[in-house]
Amino acid sequence: SHSSAKAMARHLPLPLLSAVFLHFCNGYGYFMLLTDLPKFLKEVLGYDVQASGAVAAVPYIMIWLGYLSSGWISDLLVARRIVSFTTMRKICAMFAMFLPAILLYCSSLFERNVPVLILMNLAMFFQGFANSAYYVNYMDLSPRFSGVLCGIANGLCAVAGLVGPVVVGKLLDAVDQTNHKALHKQWQL
Helix, strand or coil: CHHHHHHHHHHHHHHHHHHHHHHHHHHHHHHHHHHHHHHHHCCCCCCCCHHHHHHHHHHHHHHHHHHHHHHHHHHHHHHHHCCHHHHHHHHHHHHHHHHHHHHHHHHCCCHHHHHHHHHHHHHHHHCHHHHEEEEEEHHHCCCHHHHHHHHHHHHHHHHHHHHHHHHHHHHCCCCCCCCCCHHHHHHCC
């Protein structure tokens, strides 16, 4: 019931709820990017993603570079006492959440493959900053149960991965798939 969920939320610490919420939202964007941007490339731009295996691999390389870069930058700035751990995690969260959203929106404005692929891969790079934003929070919140907390959050994140493509599909169902201009406009939502 609604009242029992509300009561349970009062007993969970806000930092844990924040970390799980960030994890869920980041997962939503991540899975939507991986599943729906190739659809955009194919349906709107006419790009054959399957014909180019190298292009399909680049987003994974970019997110890996984002993981490495965010960790290195975070360690450097915290070690030099330029920012605190907390501030650095907030900065990484901002980079992981807002920059991919902005880049994805911008990618929908283009009608050529190259700018879209560049923006998509930049979005994946910044998506990699999520690891320095919230994955480490579970260790801070409960070192003894961090694996359990992260596992629960990953489970919720997987739900986001199921919901994202359904939402995009419903938004696109409202448009005539043969009308290229209307389809491109609908992707800008």
